[in-house]
Amino acid sequence: MEQEENHSADHLSAQPGNGNELEESSVKERCFEQREALVGEPRCVICGRYGEYICDQTDDDICSVECKTILLSKLSAETRPAVKAAKRVNLPVGDESFCIRDENFPKIPSMHDGQIASLRSKLDICVKGEDVPDPIMCFSSSGLPEKLVLNLEAAGYVMPTPVQMQVIPSSICNRSLLVSADTGSGKTASFLVPIIAHCSHVRSERCTDKQGPLAIVLAPTRELCLQVEEQAKVLGKGLPFKTALVVGGDPLAQQIYRIENGIELIVGTPGRLIDLLMKHNVDLNKVDVFVLDEVDCLLERGFRDQVMQIFQALSHPQVMMFSATVNSEVEKMSNSLAKNAIHISCGNPSRPNKSVKQVVIWVESKQKKQKIFEIMTSKQHFKPPAVVFVSSRIGADLLSEAITVATGLKVVSIHGDKTMNERRESLRRFLTGEVSVVVCTGVLGRGMDLLKVRQVILFDMPNSIDEYVHQVGRASRMGVEGMAIVFVNEEDRNLFRELVQILKTAGAPIPRELANSKYTTGIPLGGGKKRKLKSR
Numbered sequence: 001m002e003q004e005e006n007h008s009a010d011h012l013s014a015q016p017g018n019g020n021e022l023e024e025s026s027v028k029e030r031c032f033e034q035r036e037a038l039v040g041e042p043r044c045v046i047c048g049r050y051g052e053y054i055c056d057q058t059d060d061d062i063c064s065v066e067c068k069t070i071l072l073s074k075l076s077a078e079t080r081p082a083v084k085a086a087k088r089v090n091l092p093v094g095d096e097s098f099c100i101r102d103e104n105f106p107k108i109p110s111m112h113d114g115q116i117a118s119l120r121s122k123l124d125i126c127v128k129g130e131d132v133p134d135p136i137m138c139f140s141s142s143g144l145p146e147k148l149v150l151n152l153e154a155a156g157y158v159m160p161t162p163v164q165m166q167v168i169p170s171s172i173c174n175r176s177l178l179v180s181a182d183t184g185s186g187k188t189a190s191f192l193v194p195i196i197a198h199c200s201h202v203r204s205e206r207c208t209d210k211q212g213p214l215a216i217v218l219a220p221t222r223e224l225c226l227q228v229e230e231q232a233k234v235l236g237k238g239l240p241f242k243t244a245l246v247v248g249g250d251p252l253a254q255q256i257y258r259i260e261n262g263i264e265l266i267v268g269t270p271g272r273l274i275d276l277l278m279k280h281n282v283d284l285n286k287v288d289v290f291v292l293d294e295v296d297c298l299l300e301r302g303f304r305d306q307v308m309q310i311f312q313a314l315s316h317p318q319v320m321m322f323s324a325t326v327n328s329e330v331e332k333m334s335n336s337l338a339k340n341a342i343h344i345s346c347g348n349p350s351r352p353n354k355s356v357k358q359v360v361i362w363v364e365s366k367q368k369k370q371k372i373f374e375i376m377t378s379k380q381h382f383k384p385p386a387v388v389f390v391s392s393r394i395g396a397d398l399l400s401e402a403i404t405v406a407t408g409l410k411v412v413s414i415h416g417d418k419t420m421n422e423r424r425e426s427l428r429r430f431l432t433g434e435v436s437v438v439v440c441t442g443v444l445g446r447g448m449d450l451l452k453v454r455q456v457i458l459f460d461m462p463n464s465i466d467e468y469v470h471q472v473g474r475a476s477r478m479g480v481e482g483m484a485i486v487f488v489n490e491e492d493r494n495l496f497r498e499l500v501q502i503l504k505t506a507g508a509p510i511p512r513e514l515a516n517s518k519y520t521t522g523i524p525l526g527g528g529k530k531r532k533l534k535s536r
Protein backbone atom coordinates (compact mmCIF):
# COMPACT_ATOMS: atom_id res chain seq x y z
CA MET A 1 0.00 0.00 0.00
CA GLU A 2 1.41 3.40 -0.90
CA GLN A 3 1.51 5.71 2.05
CA GLU A 4 -0.39 8.57 0.40
CA GLU A 5 -3.41 6.33 0.07
CA ASN A 6 -3.67 5.87 3.80
CA HIS A 7 -6.57 7.93 5.12
CA SER A 8 -6.46 6.53 8.61
CA ALA A 9 -6.65 8.99 11.46
CA ASP A 10 -4.01 6.86 13.24
CA HIS A 11 -1.34 8.58 11.23
CA LEU A 12 -2.00 11.99 12.67
CA SER A 13 -0.24 12.98 15.85
CA ALA A 14 -1.50 15.59 18.28
CA GLN A 15 0.41 18.86 18.40
CA PRO A 16 2.73 19.08 21.39
CA GLY A 17 1.03 20.91 24.18
CA ASN A 18 -2.43 19.95 23.01
CA GLY A 19 -3.06 17.67 25.94
CA ASN A 20 -3.07 13.96 26.25
CA GLU A 21 -3.40 11.33 23.59
CA LEU A 22 -5.81 12.22 20.89
CA GLU A 23 -8.95 10.12 20.77
CA GLU A 24 -9.48 8.81 17.25
CA SER A 25 -13.08 9.98 17.37
CA SER A 26 -12.01 13.58 17.93
CA VAL A 27 -9.76 13.76 14.90
CA LYS A 28 -11.07 16.23 12.35
CA GLU A 29 -11.75 14.32 9.16
CA ARG A 30 -12.68 17.24 6.95
CA CYS A 31 -10.84 20.48 6.48
CA PHE A 32 -13.96 22.59 7.05
CA GLU A 33 -14.50 20.99 10.48
CA GLN A 34 -11.35 22.75 11.68
CA ARG A 35 -11.46 26.29 13.03
CA GLU A 36 -9.40 29.22 11.75
CA ALA A 37 -5.93 29.64 13.30
CA LEU A 38 -5.49 32.32 15.93
CA VAL A 39 -2.48 34.62 15.89
CA GLY A 40 0.66 32.67 16.79
CA GLU A 41 -0.96 29.25 16.39
CA PRO A 42 0.36 26.67 13.93
CA ARG A 43 -1.33 26.72 10.52
CA CYS A 44 -2.15 23.84 8.24
CA VAL A 45 0.37 23.81 5.38
CA ILE A 46 -2.41 23.04 2.90
CA CYS A 47 -5.33 25.27 3.84
CA GLY A 48 -4.04 27.65 6.53
CA ARG A 49 -6.59 26.63 9.18
CA TYR A 50 -5.50 25.74 12.74
CA GLY A 51 -2.75 23.11 12.43
CA GLU A 52 -4.00 20.94 15.26
CA TYR A 53 -1.99 17.89 14.18
CA ILE A 54 1.41 17.01 12.83
CA CYS A 55 1.69 14.83 9.76
CA ASP A 56 3.77 11.92 11.03
CA GLN A 57 5.40 11.36 7.65
CA THR A 58 6.49 14.95 6.96
CA ASP A 59 6.36 16.72 10.34
CA ASP A 60 4.20 19.45 8.78
CA ASP A 61 1.36 21.17 10.65
CA ILE A 62 -1.93 19.89 9.37
CA CYS A 63 -5.58 20.54 10.26
CA SER A 64 -7.34 17.32 9.33
CA VAL A 65 -7.13 13.90 7.70
CA GLU A 66 -8.32 15.49 4.48
CA CYS A 67 -5.41 17.94 4.24
CA LYS A 68 -2.95 15.27 5.22
CA THR A 69 -4.13 13.18 2.29
CA ILE A 70 -3.63 16.09 -0.07
CA LEU A 71 -0.22 16.88 1.35
CA LEU A 72 1.01 13.32 0.91
CA SER A 73 -0.45 12.90 -2.52
CA LYS A 74 1.17 16.16 -3.65
CA LEU A 75 4.55 15.13 -2.29
CA SER A 76 4.57 11.73 -3.87
CA ALA A 77 3.02 12.67 -7.18
CA GLU A 78 6.38 13.37 -8.78
CA THR A 79 7.80 9.98 -7.84
CA ARG A 80 5.00 7.71 -9.01
CA PRO A 81 5.67 5.90 -12.31
CA ALA A 82 2.05 6.15 -13.41
CA VAL A 83 2.00 9.85 -12.68
CA LYS A 84 5.26 10.35 -14.56
CA ALA A 85 3.61 8.58 -17.47
CA ALA A 86 0.59 10.81 -17.13
CA LYS A 87 2.84 13.86 -17.23
CA ARG A 88 4.46 12.64 -20.42
CA VAL A 89 1.11 12.85 -22.17
CA ASN A 90 0.24 16.12 -20.46
CA LEU A 91 -2.34 14.74 -18.07
CA PRO A 92 -2.86 16.49 -14.77
CA VAL A 93 -1.12 15.05 -11.76
CA GLY A 94 -1.95 15.02 -8.08
CA ASP A 95 -4.18 12.57 -6.31
CA GLU A 96 -4.38 9.24 -8.08
CA SER A 97 -8.11 9.08 -8.36
CA PHE A 98 -8.48 11.41 -11.34
CA CYS A 99 -10.12 10.10 -14.46
CA ILE A 100 -8.54 9.56 -17.80
CA ARG A 101 -10.71 9.89 -20.85
CA ASP A 102 -8.25 8.26 -23.24
CA GLU A 103 -9.08 4.56 -23.18
CA ASN A 104 -5.70 3.62 -24.64
CA PHE A 105 -3.94 5.07 -21.68
CA PRO A 106 -3.57 2.74 -18.70
CA LYS A 107 -5.75 3.76 -15.77
CA ILE A 108 -3.66 5.06 -12.92
CA PRO A 109 -3.95 2.75 -9.92
CA SER A 110 -6.19 4.17 -7.25
CA MET A 111 -7.31 3.34 -3.71
CA HIS A 112 -8.63 -0.18 -3.32
CA ASP A 113 -12.34 -0.78 -2.91
CA GLY A 114 -12.24 -1.03 0.88
CA GLN A 115 -10.51 2.32 1.20
CA ILE A 116 -12.92 3.98 -1.20
CA ALA A 117 -15.89 2.55 0.70
CA SER A 118 -14.48 3.74 4.01
CA LEU A 119 -13.76 7.19 2.60
CA ARG A 120 -17.29 7.47 1.24
CA SER A 121 -18.77 6.35 4.51
CA LYS A 122 -16.72 8.93 6.45
CA LEU A 123 -17.91 11.64 4.09
CA ASP A 124 -21.53 10.46 4.15
CA ILE A 125 -21.52 9.69 0.44
CA CYS A 126 -23.72 6.85 -0.88
CA VAL A 127 -23.52 5.72 -4.49
CA LYS A 128 -25.62 3.37 -6.57
CA GLY A 129 -24.70 2.29 -10.08
CA GLU A 130 -22.12 0.45 -12.14
CA ASP A 131 -18.44 1.39 -12.19
CA VAL A 132 -18.84 4.53 -10.13
CA PRO A 133 -15.67 6.65 -10.41
CA ASP A 134 -13.64 7.17 -7.24
CA PRO A 135 -14.11 10.41 -5.32
CA ILE A 136 -11.41 13.03 -5.61
CA MET A 137 -9.83 14.76 -2.64
CA CYS A 138 -8.82 18.03 -4.26
CA PHE A 139 -9.83 20.04 -7.29
CA SER A 140 -6.39 19.84 -8.88
CA SER A 141 -6.64 16.07 -9.03
CA SER A 142 -9.47 15.81 -11.49
CA GLY A 143 -7.90 16.98 -14.70
CA LEU A 144 -9.46 20.44 -14.58
CA PRO A 145 -7.91 23.33 -16.54
CA GLU A 146 -5.37 25.11 -14.37
CA LYS A 147 -7.20 28.40 -14.79
CA LEU A 148 -10.38 26.82 -13.44
CA VAL A 149 -8.54 25.55 -10.36
CA LEU A 150 -7.16 29.05 -9.83
CA ASN A 151 -10.66 30.51 -10.19
CA LEU A 152 -11.93 28.04 -7.59
CA GLU A 153 -9.16 29.08 -5.22
CA ALA A 154 -9.89 32.74 -5.82
CA ALA A 155 -13.54 32.07 -4.97
CA GLY A 156 -12.41 30.58 -1.64
CA TYR A 157 -13.00 26.96 -2.65
CA VAL A 158 -9.98 25.38 -0.97
CA MET A 159 -11.36 21.84 -0.86
CA PRO A 160 -14.18 20.17 -2.73
CA THR A 161 -17.23 19.44 -0.57
CA PRO A 162 -18.31 15.77 -0.39
CA VAL A 163 -20.88 16.17 -3.15
CA GLN A 164 -18.24 17.81 -5.35
CA MET A 165 -15.74 15.03 -4.53
CA GLN A 166 -18.07 12.43 -5.98
CA VAL A 167 -19.93 14.36 -8.68
CA ILE A 168 -16.96 16.03 -10.42
CA PRO A 169 -15.07 12.82 -11.33
CA SER A 170 -18.32 11.05 -12.23
CA SER A 171 -19.34 13.87 -14.50
CA ILE A 172 -15.91 14.13 -16.11
CA CYS A 173 -16.24 10.43 -16.96
CA ASN A 174 -19.33 11.42 -18.91
CA ARG A 175 -21.82 9.64 -16.67
CA SER A 176 -25.41 10.73 -16.19
CA LEU A 177 -26.24 11.41 -12.55
CA LEU A 178 -29.11 11.79 -10.11
CA VAL A 179 -27.75 13.61 -7.07
CA SER A 180 -29.41 14.34 -3.76
CA ALA A 181 -27.46 16.31 -1.16
CA ASP A 182 -28.23 18.63 1.75
CA THR A 183 -29.19 22.23 1.11
CA GLY A 184 -26.11 24.46 1.10
CA SER A 185 -23.67 21.62 0.41
CA GLY A 186 -22.18 22.93 -2.85
CA LYS A 187 -24.24 21.16 -5.53
CA THR A 188 -24.05 24.14 -7.90
CA ALA A 189 -20.27 24.05 -8.31
CA SER A 190 -20.43 20.27 -8.57
CA PHE A 191 -22.13 20.61 -11.95
CA LEU A 192 -20.61 23.93 -13.04
CA VAL A 193 -17.01 22.80 -12.61
CA PRO A 194 -17.25 19.83 -15.01
CA ILE A 195 -19.35 21.88 -17.44
CA ILE A 196 -16.73 24.63 -17.57
CA ALA A 197 -13.94 22.06 -17.93
CA HIS A 198 -15.79 20.31 -20.75
CA CYS A 199 -16.72 23.48 -22.63
CA SER A 200 -13.30 25.04 -22.46
CA HIS A 201 -11.72 21.74 -23.52
CA VAL A 202 -14.00 21.45 -26.56
CA ARG A 203 -13.52 25.07 -27.53
CA SER A 204 -9.77 25.01 -27.27
CA GLU A 205 -9.64 21.76 -29.28
CA ARG A 206 -11.92 23.06 -32.01
CA CYS A 207 -11.36 26.77 -32.10
CA THR A 208 -14.48 27.93 -33.91
CA ASP A 209 -16.32 31.18 -33.41
CA LYS A 210 -20.02 31.62 -32.87
CA GLN A 211 -20.87 28.01 -32.19
CA GLY A 212 -24.09 26.87 -30.55
CA PRO A 213 -24.22 26.05 -26.85
CA LEU A 214 -22.60 22.90 -25.46
CA ALA A 215 -24.47 22.76 -22.16
CA ILE A 216 -27.82 23.74 -20.69
CA VAL A 217 -28.71 24.22 -17.03
CA LEU A 218 -32.42 24.45 -16.29
CA ALA A 219 -33.72 25.79 -12.97
CA PRO A 220 -37.28 26.57 -11.86
CA THR A 221 -36.95 30.26 -10.93
CA ARG A 222 -35.46 33.33 -12.54
CA GLU A 223 -33.55 34.25 -9.39
CA LEU A 224 -31.91 30.86 -9.23
CA CYS A 225 -30.93 31.05 -12.92
CA LEU A 226 -29.44 34.46 -12.31
CA GLN A 227 -27.41 33.14 -9.42
CA VAL A 228 -26.19 30.03 -11.26
CA GLU A 229 -25.16 32.07 -14.30
CA GLU A 230 -23.35 34.53 -12.05
CA GLN A 231 -21.41 31.70 -10.42
CA ALA A 232 -20.64 30.14 -13.82
CA LYS A 233 -19.13 33.44 -14.94
CA VAL A 234 -16.97 33.69 -11.83
CA LEU A 235 -15.66 30.14 -12.14
CA GLY A 236 -15.21 30.29 -15.92
CA LYS A 237 -13.39 33.63 -15.97
CA GLY A 238 -10.47 33.76 -18.41
CA LEU A 239 -11.48 30.50 -20.13
CA PRO A 240 -13.14 30.07 -23.53
CA PHE A 241 -16.51 29.91 -21.79
CA LYS A 242 -19.43 32.28 -22.29
CA THR A 243 -22.90 32.08 -20.84
CA ALA A 244 -26.39 33.23 -21.72
CA LEU A 245 -29.21 33.80 -19.26
CA VAL A 246 -32.55 32.77 -20.74
CA VAL A 247 -35.37 33.73 -18.38
CA GLY A 248 -38.80 35.29 -18.73
CA GLY A 249 -39.19 38.99 -17.92
CA ASP A 250 -36.00 40.05 -19.72
CA PRO A 251 -36.18 41.12 -23.40
CA LEU A 252 -36.04 38.08 -25.66
CA ALA A 253 -34.17 39.91 -28.40
CA GLN A 254 -31.13 40.50 -26.18
CA GLN A 255 -31.01 36.85 -25.21
CA ILE A 256 -31.18 35.73 -28.85
CA TYR A 257 -28.48 38.22 -29.83
CA ARG A 258 -26.20 36.89 -27.13
CA ILE A 259 -26.73 33.27 -28.14
CA GLU A 260 -26.19 34.04 -31.82
CA ASN A 261 -22.87 35.61 -30.98
CA GLY A 262 -21.60 32.34 -29.61
CA ILE A 263 -21.88 30.98 -26.09
CA GLU A 264 -21.07 27.72 -24.36
CA LEU A 265 -23.69 27.51 -21.60
CA ILE A 266 -27.36 28.44 -21.44
CA VAL A 267 -28.81 28.87 -17.95
CA GLY A 268 -32.55 29.27 -18.06
CA THR A 269 -36.08 28.53 -17.01
CA PRO A 270 -37.94 25.92 -19.10
CA GLY A 271 -40.68 28.30 -20.33
CA ARG A 272 -38.40 30.89 -21.86
CA LEU A 273 -36.13 28.28 -23.44
CA ILE A 274 -39.18 26.67 -25.08
CA ASP A 275 -40.19 30.13 -26.40
CA LEU A 276 -36.78 30.46 -27.92
CA LEU A 277 -36.88 26.98 -29.40
CA MET A 278 -40.33 27.43 -30.92
CA LYS A 279 -39.90 30.89 -32.34
CA HIS A 280 -36.26 31.26 -33.09
CA ASN A 281 -34.77 28.01 -34.10
CA VAL A 282 -31.90 28.03 -31.63
CA ASP A 283 -29.42 25.35 -32.58
CA LEU A 284 -29.13 22.89 -29.70
CA ASN A 285 -27.46 20.16 -31.77
CA LYS A 286 -24.13 20.48 -30.02
CA VAL A 287 -25.53 20.38 -26.48
CA ASP A 288 -24.04 17.37 -24.79
CA VAL A 289 -24.59 18.24 -21.11
CA PHE A 290 -28.10 18.79 -19.76
CA VAL A 291 -28.50 19.75 -16.09
CA LEU A 292 -31.74 19.90 -14.14
CA ASP A 293 -31.15 21.86 -10.95
CA GLU A 294 -33.99 21.27 -8.46
CA VAL A 295 -34.95 18.24 -10.52
CA ASP A 296 -37.93 17.25 -8.35
CA CYS A 297 -39.51 20.64 -8.99
CA LEU A 298 -38.68 20.54 -12.71
CA LEU A 299 -40.32 17.13 -13.06
CA GLU A 300 -43.54 18.29 -11.39
CA ARG A 301 -46.61 18.76 -13.50
CA GLY A 302 -46.12 22.49 -14.19
CA PHE A 303 -42.69 22.04 -15.75
CA ARG A 304 -42.44 18.39 -16.77
CA ASP A 305 -43.78 18.70 -20.34
CA GLN A 306 -41.56 21.67 -21.10
CA VAL A 307 -38.51 19.91 -19.71
CA MET A 308 -39.24 16.80 -21.78
CA GLN A 309 -39.76 18.92 -24.89
CA ILE A 310 -36.34 20.52 -24.43
CA PHE A 311 -34.77 17.14 -23.72
CA GLN A 312 -36.24 15.75 -26.96
CA ALA A 313 -34.61 18.57 -28.91
CA LEU A 314 -31.18 17.31 -27.77
CA SER A 315 -29.28 14.32 -29.06
CA HIS A 316 -28.36 11.92 -26.25
CA PRO A 317 -26.82 14.37 -23.81
CA GLN A 318 -25.21 13.50 -20.51
CA VAL A 319 -27.98 14.30 -18.00
CA MET A 320 -27.22 15.51 -14.47
CA MET A 321 -30.07 16.00 -12.01
CA PHE A 322 -29.78 17.65 -8.60
CA SER A 323 -31.90 18.43 -5.56
CA ALA A 324 -31.90 18.33 -1.78
CA THR A 325 -35.17 16.40 -2.04
CA VAL A 326 -35.33 13.38 -4.32
CA ASN A 327 -38.04 10.81 -3.65
CA SER A 328 -38.71 7.47 -5.32
CA GLU A 329 -41.18 9.03 -7.74
CA VAL A 330 -38.48 11.43 -8.97
CA GLU A 331 -36.05 8.52 -9.21
CA LYS A 332 -38.50 6.70 -11.47
CA MET A 333 -39.17 9.74 -13.64
CA SER A 334 -35.46 10.46 -13.96
CA ASN A 335 -35.16 7.11 -15.74
CA SER A 336 -36.90 8.51 -18.76
CA LEU A 337 -34.11 11.09 -19.05
CA ALA A 338 -31.14 8.88 -18.27
CA LYS A 339 -31.26 5.12 -18.16
CA ASN A 340 -28.07 4.11 -16.37
CA ALA A 341 -27.55 7.15 -14.23
CA ILE A 342 -25.37 6.88 -11.14
CA HIS A 343 -27.34 7.78 -8.02
CA ILE A 344 -25.33 9.83 -5.53
CA SER A 345 -26.59 10.86 -2.14
CA CYS A 346 -24.63 13.01 0.32
CA GLY A 347 -25.42 13.91 3.92
CA ASN A 348 -29.08 13.72 4.94
CA PRO A 349 -31.08 14.82 1.93
CA SER A 350 -34.85 15.26 2.29
CA ARG A 351 -34.31 16.43 5.88
CA PRO A 352 -33.78 20.01 6.99
CA ASN A 353 -30.10 20.84 7.18
CA LYS A 354 -28.77 19.82 10.60
CA SER A 355 -27.15 23.21 11.04
CA VAL A 356 -30.52 24.94 11.18
CA LYS A 357 -32.32 25.08 14.52
CA GLN A 358 -36.05 24.65 13.89
CA VAL A 359 -38.29 26.62 16.24
CA VAL A 360 -41.91 25.77 15.55
CA ILE A 361 -44.52 28.01 17.18
CA TRP A 362 -48.27 27.44 17.28
CA VAL A 363 -49.83 30.73 16.10
CA GLU A 364 -53.46 31.21 15.07
CA SER A 365 -53.74 32.91 11.67
CA LYS A 366 -55.12 36.16 13.11
CA GLN A 367 -52.19 36.44 15.53
CA LYS A 368 -49.44 35.83 13.00
CA LYS A 369 -48.77 39.48 12.19
CA GLN A 370 -48.58 40.46 15.82
CA LYS A 371 -46.19 37.57 16.44
CA ILE A 372 -43.82 38.51 13.64
CA PHE A 373 -43.78 42.16 14.84
CA GLU A 374 -42.84 40.91 18.31
CA ILE A 375 -40.00 38.81 16.90
CA MET A 376 -38.71 41.61 14.70
CA THR A 377 -38.67 44.14 17.50
CA SER A 378 -36.88 41.80 19.89
CA LYS A 379 -33.11 42.17 19.97
CA GLN A 380 -32.90 38.69 21.40
CA HIS A 381 -34.97 36.96 18.72
CA PHE A 382 -34.46 38.93 15.54
CA LYS A 383 -31.26 38.15 13.66
CA PRO A 384 -31.23 40.08 10.37
CA PRO A 385 -30.85 39.77 7.47
CA ALA A 386 -33.96 37.60 7.48
CA VAL A 387 -36.13 35.97 4.86
CA VAL A 388 -39.87 35.65 5.49
CA PHE A 389 -41.79 33.09 3.44
CA VAL A 390 -45.50 33.57 2.76
CA SER A 391 -47.92 31.63 0.58
CA SER A 392 -49.34 34.34 -1.69
CA ARG A 393 -48.09 37.24 -3.79
CA ILE A 394 -50.55 39.71 -2.36
CA GLY A 395 -49.71 38.41 1.11
CA ALA A 396 -46.03 39.19 0.47
CA ASP A 397 -46.79 42.82 -0.43
CA LEU A 398 -49.19 43.33 2.46
CA LEU A 399 -46.90 41.79 5.04
CA SER A 400 -43.84 43.71 3.89
CA GLU A 401 -45.76 46.98 4.20
CA ALA A 402 -47.15 45.99 7.58
CA ILE A 403 -43.68 45.11 8.93
CA THR A 404 -42.29 48.44 7.72
CA VAL A 405 -45.08 50.36 9.42
CA ALA A 406 -45.00 48.38 12.67
CA THR A 407 -41.24 48.07 13.15
CA GLY A 408 -39.60 50.76 11.01
CA LEU A 409 -37.40 48.12 9.36
CA LYS A 410 -36.50 48.37 5.69
CA VAL A 411 -38.35 45.56 3.92
CA VAL A 412 -38.79 44.48 0.29
CA SER A 413 -41.06 41.88 -1.24
CA ILE A 414 -40.26 39.51 -4.08
CA HIS A 415 -42.79 37.38 -5.97
CA GLY A 416 -43.99 36.39 -9.41
CA ASP A 417 -46.17 39.46 -10.03
CA LYS A 418 -43.21 41.81 -9.90
CA THR A 419 -41.25 42.71 -13.02
CA MET A 420 -37.86 41.15 -13.52
CA ASN A 421 -36.19 44.51 -12.91
CA GLU A 422 -38.06 44.96 -9.63
CA ARG A 423 -37.13 41.44 -8.54
CA ARG A 424 -33.48 41.99 -9.45
CA GLU A 425 -33.34 45.34 -7.70
CA SER A 426 -35.03 44.06 -4.52
CA LEU A 427 -32.71 41.08 -4.33
CA ARG A 428 -29.71 43.36 -4.86
CA ARG A 429 -30.84 45.66 -2.05
CA PHE A 430 -31.33 42.70 0.26
CA LEU A 431 -28.03 41.00 -0.59
CA THR A 432 -26.05 44.22 -0.19
CA GLY A 433 -27.57 44.85 3.23
CA GLU A 434 -29.47 47.95 2.20
CA VAL A 435 -32.66 46.32 3.48
CA SER A 436 -32.73 43.77 6.28
CA VAL A 437 -35.86 41.78 5.49
CA VAL A 438 -37.25 40.22 2.34
CA VAL A 439 -40.79 38.88 2.32
CA CYS A 440 -41.26 36.44 -0.53
CA THR A 441 -43.21 33.55 -1.93
CA GLY A 442 -41.49 30.28 -2.81
CA VAL A 443 -39.48 32.03 -5.55
CA LEU A 444 -36.57 32.36 -3.14
CA GLY A 445 -37.27 29.05 -1.40
CA ARG A 446 -35.12 26.80 -3.53
CA GLY A 447 -31.47 27.00 -4.39
CA MET A 448 -30.92 30.63 -3.41
CA ASP A 449 -27.51 31.15 -1.87
CA LEU A 450 -28.36 33.98 0.54
CA LEU A 451 -24.94 33.95 2.11
CA LYS A 452 -25.42 36.21 5.12
CA VAL A 453 -28.89 34.98 6.03
CA ARG A 454 -28.99 33.04 9.29
CA GLN A 455 -32.69 33.43 10.04
CA VAL A 456 -35.75 32.47 8.05
CA ILE A 457 -39.34 32.86 9.19
CA LEU A 458 -41.97 30.60 7.67
CA PHE A 459 -44.93 32.90 8.23
CA ASP A 460 -47.06 30.50 6.18
CA MET A 461 -46.17 26.83 5.98
CA PRO A 462 -45.41 25.79 2.38
CA ASN A 463 -47.66 23.13 0.89
CA SER A 464 -45.21 20.26 1.12
CA ILE A 465 -42.51 19.02 3.44
CA ASP A 466 -40.04 19.07 0.57
CA GLU A 467 -40.56 22.83 0.16
CA TYR A 468 -40.23 23.12 3.96
CA VAL A 469 -36.79 21.45 3.73
CA HIS A 470 -35.70 23.90 1.02
CA GLN A 471 -37.05 27.03 2.77
CA VAL A 472 -35.51 26.07 6.11
CA GLY A 473 -32.25 25.44 4.22
CA ARG A 474 -31.95 29.15 3.30
CA ALA A 475 -30.79 29.78 6.90
CA SER A 476 -27.51 27.92 6.51
CA ARG A 477 -24.73 27.54 3.95
CA MET A 478 -21.86 25.10 4.23
CA GLY A 479 -22.68 24.01 7.76
CA VAL A 480 -22.87 27.49 9.34
CA GLU A 481 -25.53 27.58 12.07
CA GLY A 482 -28.86 29.23 11.40
CA MET A 483 -32.42 29.34 12.69
CA ALA A 484 -35.85 28.76 11.17
CA ILE A 485 -38.89 30.12 13.01
CA VAL A 486 -41.99 28.34 11.76
CA PHE A 487 -45.60 29.39 12.40
CA VAL A 488 -48.11 26.53 12.34
CA ASN A 489 -51.76 26.16 13.13
CA GLU A 490 -54.64 23.87 12.29
CA GLU A 491 -54.69 25.07 8.66
CA ASP A 492 -51.44 23.19 8.09
CA ARG A 493 -52.84 19.87 9.30
CA ASN A 494 -51.97 18.08 6.03
CA LEU A 495 -48.32 18.31 7.00
CA PHE A 496 -48.60 17.60 10.73
CA ARG A 497 -47.50 13.97 10.67
CA GLU A 498 -44.46 14.57 8.49
CA LEU A 499 -43.55 17.74 10.34
CA VAL A 500 -43.66 16.02 13.73
CA GLN A 501 -41.48 13.22 12.37
CA ILE A 502 -38.96 15.74 11.10
CA LEU A 503 -38.92 17.65 14.39
CA LYS A 504 -38.51 14.45 16.37
CA THR A 505 -35.59 13.35 14.23
CA ALA A 506 -33.96 16.74 14.69
CA GLY A 507 -34.60 16.73 18.43
CA ALA A 508 -36.52 20.01 18.09
CA PRO A 509 -39.30 20.95 20.52
CA ILE A 510 -42.83 20.21 19.31
CA PRO A 511 -45.59 22.64 20.36
CA ARG A 512 -48.24 21.01 22.57
CA GLU A 513 -51.07 21.78 20.14
CA LEU A 514 -49.17 20.11 17.33
CA ALA A 515 -48.23 17.04 19.37
CA ASN A 516 -51.81 16.59 20.62
CA SER A 517 -53.63 17.31 17.38
CA LYS A 518 -55.82 14.50 16.08
CA TYR A 519 -54.14 15.07 12.71
CA THR A 520 -50.82 14.19 14.27
CA THR A 521 -51.92 11.16 16.21
CA GLY A 522 -55.00 9.82 14.41
CA ILE A 523 -54.38 9.57 10.68
CA PRO A 524 -52.13 6.93 9.13
CA LEU A 525 -48.94 8.43 7.77
CA GLY A 526 -48.70 8.87 4.00
CA GLY A 527 -45.57 9.57 1.95
CA GLY A 528 -45.00 12.69 -0.17
CA LYS A 529 -47.21 15.69 -0.35
CA LYS A 530 -50.37 14.14 -1.76
CA ARG A 531 -51.71 11.26 0.28
CA LYS A 532 -54.05 8.58 -0.90
CA LEU A 533 -56.79 8.17 1.67
CA LYS A 534 -57.62 4.49 1.60
CA SER A 535 -61.03 3.39 2.81
CA ARG A 536 -60.94 0.56 5.27
Ligand SMILES: Nc1ncnc2c1ncn2[C@@H]1O[C@H](COP(=O)(O)OP(=O)(O)OP(=O)(O)O)[C@@H](O)[C@H]1O
Pocket residue numbers: 156157158159160161164181182183184185186187188189323324446447448449451473477478
Ligand atom coordinates in the same frame (compact mmCIF):
# COMPACT_ATOMS: atom_id res chain seq x y z
N1 LIG B 1 -15.73 23.74 -2.19
C1 LIG B 1 -16.24 24.81 -1.63
N2 LIG B 1 -15.52 25.53 -0.73
C2 LIG B 1 -16.04 26.65 -0.15
N3 LIG B 1 -17.29 27.13 -0.40
C3 LIG B 1 -18.04 26.44 -1.27
C4 LIG B 1 -17.57 25.26 -1.93
N4 LIG B 1 -18.55 24.80 -2.73
C5 LIG B 1 -19.58 25.64 -2.59
N5 LIG B 1 -19.29 26.62 -1.72
C6 LIG B 1 -20.20 27.71 -1.26
O1 LIG B 1 -21.20 27.08 -0.48
C7 LIG B 1 -22.43 27.76 -0.60
C8 LIG B 1 -23.54 26.77 -0.90
O2 LIG B 1 -23.36 26.21 -2.17
P1 LIG B 1 -24.59 25.92 -3.15
O3 LIG B 1 -25.44 27.14 -3.28
O4 LIG B 1 -24.04 25.33 -4.39
O5 LIG B 1 -25.38 24.84 -2.31
P2 LIG B 1 -26.49 23.83 -2.80
O6 LIG B 1 -26.07 22.48 -2.40
O7 LIG B 1 -26.82 24.06 -4.24
O8 LIG B 1 -27.69 24.28 -1.86
P3 LIG B 1 -29.26 24.34 -2.17
O9 LIG B 1 -29.79 22.95 -2.16
O10 LIG B 1 -29.75 25.14 -1.02
O11 LIG B 1 -29.42 25.00 -3.48
C9 LIG B 1 -22.23 28.80 -1.67
O12 LIG B 1 -22.03 30.05 -1.04
C10 LIG B 1 -20.97 28.38 -2.39
O13 LIG B 1 -20.26 29.47 -2.92
